[in-house]
Every structure is written in C-alpha cells, then in structure tokens.
Amino acid sequence: MLVKIRRGWERPEREATDESLFHGRREIVKALGLGTLLLPATAALLAGGRLARAQAGDDPTADLYPVPRDPRFTLDRPITDEMLATRYNNFYEFGSHKEIADRAQALRIRPWEVRIDGLVEKEFTIAIDDLLRRMPLQERLYRHRCVEAWSMDVPWSGFPFKALVDLARPLSGAKYVFMQTQADMETMPGLRQSWYPWPYIDGLTLAEATNDLTFLVTGAYGKPLPRQNGAPLRLATPWKYGFKSVKSIVRFSFTDKRPVGFWEIVQGQEYGFWANVNPEVPHPRWSQADERVLGGGRVPTRIFNGYGEFVAHLYDGMQGEKLFM
Ligand SMILES: Nc1nc2c(c(=O)[nH]1)N[C@H]1C(S)=C(S)[C@@H](COP(=O)(O)O)O[C@H]1N2
Numbered sequence: 515m516l517v518k519i520r521r522g523w524e525r526p527e528r529e530a531t532d533e534s535l536f537h538g539r540r541e542i543v544k545a546l547g548l549g550t551l552l553l554p555a556t557a558a559l560l561a562g563g564r565l566a567r568a569q570a571g572d573d574p575t576a577d578l579y580p581v582p583r584d585p586r587f588t589l590d591r592p593i594t595d596e597m598l599a600t601r602y603n604n605f606y607e608f609g610s611h612k613e614i615a616d617r618a619q620a621l622r623i624r625p626w627e628v629r630i631d632g633l634v635e636k637e638f639t640i641a642i643d644d645l646l647r648r649m650p651l652q653e654r655l656y657r658h659r660c661v662e663a664w665s666m667d668v669p670w671s672g673f674p675f676k677a678l679v680d681l682a683r684p685l686s687g688a689k690y691v692f693m694q695t696q697a698d699m700e701t702m703p704g705l706r707q708s709w710y711p712w713p714y715i716d717g718l719t720l721a722e723a724t725n726d727l728t729f730l731v732t733g734a735y736g737k738p739l740p741r742q743n744g745a746p747l748r749l750a751t752p753w754k755y756g757f758k759s760v761k762s763i764v765r766f767s768f769t770d771k772r773p774v775g776f777w778e779i780v781q782g783q784e785y786g787f788w789a790n791v792n793p794e795v796p797h798p799r800w801s802q803a804d805e806r807v808l809g810g811g812r813v814p815t816r817i818f819n820g821y822g823e824f825v826a827h828l829y830d831g832m833q834g835e836k837l838f839m
C-alpha cells in the first residue's frame with residue numbers, strides 16, 4: 515500500500531503555513547521598528563533572537579565578519595528582514611515545519627570536519643575553521659526561491675564553490691559533486707522520521723558547481739551563519755529551487771554518476787535533479803507563476819529566478835532533460 519505522507523512543502527506555501535501566525539510575525543517586526551508595546555509572543559521571539567545571536571557569538575570564526583561585498587551580486591528588491599529569514603526555515607532534520615529555529619540551536623557546530631572524497635587526486639578531511647580561513651570570503655545579495663512558492667532576499671557571506679573545487683582537485687572523470695548534511699540522532703529529532711532517506715544530500719554537475727553564481731555560505735547579515743540556516747556551511751544556488759541548497763554540509767563527494775537528491779528519492783516525479791526555477795513549469799500540484807516574498811507581497815517568478823544571464827548557457831542542448839522540476 516502506498517502511504518501518502520503529508521509534507522509541509524508538498525503544498526503551496528499559502529496553504530501550508532498558518533497565515534495568522536505569519537502575519538502576526540510581520541506585525542511584530544513592525545512593532546519592533548516602532549518601539550510599541552511587546553506582546554507575550556514577541557518576548558518569546560526576542561528571546562529566540564537573543565539565543566541565536568549569543569550562539570553566533572560563540573563561533574570561533576566570528577572575527578572574520580563582516581566581509582567585503584561583491585558588487586556584481588545585487589538585488590532589485592529590499593533585503594528580507596533578518597528576523598524573518600532566520601525564524602522561518604526549512605530544515606527537516608529539526609522538524610517538518612517552519613518553526614525549527616529554537617530546536618536547531620542544539621546543532622553542534624564545533625568540532626566540525628568536512629570530508630572531500632570520491633574522484634579526487636587525494637581524499638582528505640579538513641576542519642571547518644581551517645577551511646574558512648583559507649577561502650576568499652565575500653558577501654553577496656541573493657534571491658532565494660523555495661519550491662513552495664515563497665522567497666526571500668538575503669545577504670549571504672561565503673566563498674565561490676569553485677574555490678572548494680580547486681582545493682579538492684577532482685579527477686578528469688568527475689562529472690558531479692554531491693553534498694551531504696550532518697546526521698546526528700542526538701540533536702536532530704527529524705531523523706526519527708525513518709521514512710525519510712537520511713542523510714539529506716543533493717548534487718550539482720561540475721559545470722554548475724564551478725559557475726560564478728554557485729556559492730558556499732558561511733554567514734548571513736554580516737555574521738556567522740545561524741544554525742537554523744545551515745551552519746557552519748551551506749550551499750546557495752539561487753537559480754534553482756531552495757531544496758537544492760544543502761545545509762550543514764559534512765561531505766563533498768565527486769563522482770561520475772548523477773547523484774539522486776533527498777527529495778528526488780522521496781518523490782522524483784515532483785522534485786528532480788535539475789530543479790531550475792521556471793514560472794511556466796508548474797509543480798504537479800501548484801503553480802510556480804508567482805511567489806510570496808517573506809515580509810512582502812506576491813510578485814511574478816522569473817525564469818532561472820532572474821539569473822539567466824549567468825546560468826542559461828549551462829543547459830544549452832539539454833532540451834531532453836527535465837530542466838525545470
Ligand atoms: N539538510 C537540509 N537542507 C535543506 C533543507 C532541509 O530540510 N535539510 N531544506 C531545503 C529547503 S526546501 C529550503 S527552501 C532551504 C531553506 O533555507 P532557509 O531555512 O535558510 O531559508 O534549505 C534547503 N536545505
């Protein structure tokens with residue numbers, strides 16, 4: 515028997531979210547700006563915010579931030595309020611809903627090692643602090659478009675994926691790289707949902723990984739990355755749906771076989787390998803024509819999420835592939 519499990523982000527986000535909760539939060543953010551009286555919920559949120567900031571303060575790479583902004587990557591809409599981008603998350607290891615930020619504080623981000631293996635000159639493991647201090651850190655303003663049809667605009671800090679590929683020295687036979695998330699039973703309650711194919715992985719072609727736009731994120735809003743956003747290292751491929759951007763990465767594996775991502779295993783008809791944003795290709799169960807910007811209104815979605823000039827050429831001659839789902 516096929517058991518149908520309802521997952522939050524199988525539904526358009528306006529159905530999946532408790533709108534009153536969401537709008538309530540927007541009111542709170544506004545109230546904060548105006549300095550008006552605090553609701554009990556606000557106090558809780560603030561406590562959470564303090565917690566997240568305190569934890570980020572513990573990060574041994576905190577001295578690296580803020581990093582210089584790369585002016586090539588800007589936005590034509592406002593940066594999402596930090597409170598929204600860091601309190602409204604998808605991180606199924608901590609639960610299959612958006613309110614995981616507090617739980618995610620359990621994630622142990624040190625010691626943290628990153629394994630580079632597969633088709634490389636020499637496999638190795640590197641401590642995250644050694645890696646971050648070797649990489650050319652910069653800030654980029656990127657759009658983020660979730661397949662659930664919500665989006666945000668975030669100042670990420672990090673380094674080009676290409677710099678990691680140069681460090682890894684893949685063999686000529688390597689055609690893909692996949693990334694794997696930490697899987698720790700003790701701190702990640704979502705892992706007890708044993709019907710999911712943990713650990714979370716997803717992959718890119720090497721041509722995608724070395725594209726200018728492909729970014730490994732180590733920070734946000736001028737500080738080390740909060741745990742709920744995928745500390746200490748997560749991917750950003752802003753022309754693809756958000757599920758490709760693997761969080762809390764412990765492994766990069768180079769391979770000659772196309773990797774099968776976490777959501778592709780769960781429901782391959784709906785979440786494919788390419789997952790490039792396209793307003794004209796609906797998800798089998800909802801439209802992708804527009805999106806709700808966190809803290810803003812609905813806006814039309816753009817092909818490749820507006821990044822076609824950087825990435826469209828990657829897909830020349832690939833019309834036979836399901837490039838957009
Ligand atoms: N390990 C892991 N990575 C993940 C996810 C996840 O559940 N687990 N969710 C993905 C999805 S669907 C999105 S939209 C983004 C959300 O990132 P954010 O919480 O920083 O907005 O993370 C992606 N990376």
Ligand SMILES: [Mo]
Pocket residue numbers: 523604659660661662755756757
């Ligand atoms: Mo997503």
